[in-house]
Amino acid sequence: MxxxxxxxxxxxxxxxxxxxxxxxxxxxxxxxxxxxxxxxxxxxxxxxxxxxxxxxxxxxxxxxxxxxxxxxxxxxxxxxxxxxxxxxxxxxxxxxxxxxxxxxxxxxxxxxxxxxxxxxxxxxxxxxxxxxxxxxxxxxxxxxxxxxxxxxxxxxxxxxxxxxxxxxxxxxxxxxxxxxxxxxxxxxxxxxxxxxxxxxxxxxxxxxxxxxxxxxxxxxxxxxxxxxxxxxxxxxxxxxxxxxxxxxxxxxxxxxPQSRPPPFPLMRALAYQEGLPLFGPTIDPDGWFSCEPVVIRGKVFNIDSKSGSTSSQLFLAKPLSYTRGSVIPLCLRLESMDEQVLDLLSSPKAIVARLERRIRYFSNAENNLESWAGKDGVDISQPAVWWPSAEESHRSGQLRFVNGELHLRADFKPTSAVAQFRIQYSVVLFPFESPGVVLMERKPLIQHPVEIVTAYALGPKPRITAPSGYLSEAPVLTPTNTISTADIGLL
The missing domain is CATH 2.60.40.640 (Immunoglobulin-like)
Structure with missing residues (x-):
């Protein structure tokens, strides 16, 4: 000892x-x-x-x-x-x-x-x-x-x-x-x-x-x-x-604390268990949460005559609770009348999504934290990894699907709330970064809250599904001093 x-x-x-x-x-x-x-x-x-x-x-x-x-x-x-x-x-x-x-x-x-x-x-x-x-x-x-x-x-x-x-x-x-x-x-x-x-x-x-x-x-x-x-x-x-x-x-x-997500939906659990790619929102609509679509307006190569709009919809794998050290599966649906714009925006390098952490607190107990942000501290993670989706088989000249993953560090602090203190997380889709498209606005496109927990869900463990060629675009996360105690029985 x-x-x-x-x-x-x-x-x-x-x-x-x-x-x-x-x-x-x-x-x-x-x-x-x-x-x-x-x-x-x-x-x-x-x-x-x-x-x-x-x-x-x-x-x-x-x-x-x-x-x-x-x-x-x-x-x-x-x-x-x-x-x-x-x-x-x-x-x-x-x-x-x-x-x-x-x-x-x-x-x-x-x-x-x-x-x-x-x-x-x-x-x-x-x-x-x-x-x-x-x-x-x-x-x-x-x-x-x-x-x-x-x-x-x-x-x-x-x-x-x-x-x-x-x-x-x-x-x-x-x-x-x-x-x-x-x-x-x-x-x-x-x-x-x-x-x-x-x-x-x-x-x-x-x-x-x-x-x-x-x-x-x-x-x-x-x-x-x-x-x-x-x-x-x-x-x-x-x-x-x-x-x-x-x-x-x-x-x-x-x-x-020991906190875990609810069990995975059936088809997501099956994919993890069998080592298969995740089924997308077209095949498994019950396994994905769909954010509200947003309309993106911009110009192709800054040419006025080539301006137009694209509908973007982000999907998050259910449940919206994710174990630190694992992944957040994502899917992006893009729709536009302009096929050239779709090709530019659906490029994996053009899509920018990150996990945002916000620390909220104030010392005056009379204030309402839900209605007043108080003093906030904001941090963002590394960007998600993206690759073409198998749902491309459903594509048309006006539609594209792209799969993505946010890789969560093992030392993330879990979502927390006590007294006038909060640690909150959300997935944020930022403006696209394509050299061929000039966007009219640069503010975040989509933001949705998620929960980060400390333990795995019951059943099969989540795993990285991004193809190896696309993993090379993101730094490998190798947390130190971590172990697996899945069978000790404390959870």
Missing amino acids: SAVHSNVDLGSLPPSYTLPIAPGESTTSDDAFPSLQPSNLPAYTPPSRRTNSAPTAQGELRQSMPKEFYYDLKRRGKVFASLTLIAEGTYSKHMPTFLEGQPITGRVKLSFDKPDALQSVIVSIRGQVIMGANRGEQMTFIEISHTLWSPATGGEQMSINSNHSNAPATQEQAPAASSLNSSQPSKVKGKLQGDYMWPFSIELPNQVVWGGKTFSLPQTFYERHARASITYEVSLQLSRGKLRADHRIPAACGYI
Whole structure:
């Protein structure tokens, strides 16, 4: 079992210690968890440029070794309090990271040379949306306190306090404190002297209630250029009562929700299962979502007499929920009276579609996020790959079909919503980039929201279907530190 250590030497300082995690501190950066994937997440490696076969797993059913993260407090060079968090090593490269459905586990150790009148020993878990340094810009969406020890009971109790949830606190029988000086665990009341250890295991709820709305717990989120972040922290609090300073050991941790798409429509599932190309919207209309058609106006080679219009309709594979590290299948239908325009616009290099990510947040709870964008941060992905569709057999002089795929990076943050914070995605069709067609407008043509999730749908796994010759037009995505845990059974 590997371990990570962090310690503070108080020296001759008075008995007080607090280490707050700053909103922009690098301990929650993406470098700490470059491509964290929960159970059944895709170890998705696009096939070689010479094949369009399904991706292979990088670590099928690999047993993950626990990894310990150690934090302590020292007085005069000697450790008197420590917090150890135990997480799966697979996901916990630089910080302890926990999956939805897994408890927060660890242990607390105390060592006192002389009797110490502590009031309580508490482990707390806090999740926050942080949008700035001011208190009003930091919103706690979940806080759980787990009392390991108090002088009156010598035992522990758990109380859950989720902001705005109106959820009653819960009580449960706690395991006894264990003195390291005795072979049998026993409850210790009154003052503490000697060495003690309390193991703990705290369950996180899957959802919280904020402002009357229910939200799933979001994934840890911090990016250098994004002002808003989602942080989780486990802390040990040693309370000493009035006139005496408390001690606190904080530990930043990661959290990954487990979300999956609904099952694929029958014909799409069959195509994946049999290794066939996907059936297009003409053959499988129930397997595709059709966006509203848009009319494109432009001139061919900038000649006024060659101006005209083309109808463009984008199709997205159903359901509109896609696993990060996999693909978003697309199909484009073009219709025009001018066959030359159709040939120019249906060229794979002329079509530009991307995945857009929008981060929306505001610190004023009285505002309505649905009607006011607040502060937005927008990013776009690499462009989709396009190739001629098999539905060309249905073509006429006035109609063209083109197939496409958006390849999703494995480290995309999933679609999230909590309090006044959102991570939202949409597929955007941008103006065509054909040297032979001059368009009248340059604004995005089509935009439709989609959901990015962390786990595969039940059934066959999605795969790249683009012919190898067209894959060479786009960079190959090879995410690092990803595994396949499809058969572990956490999902």
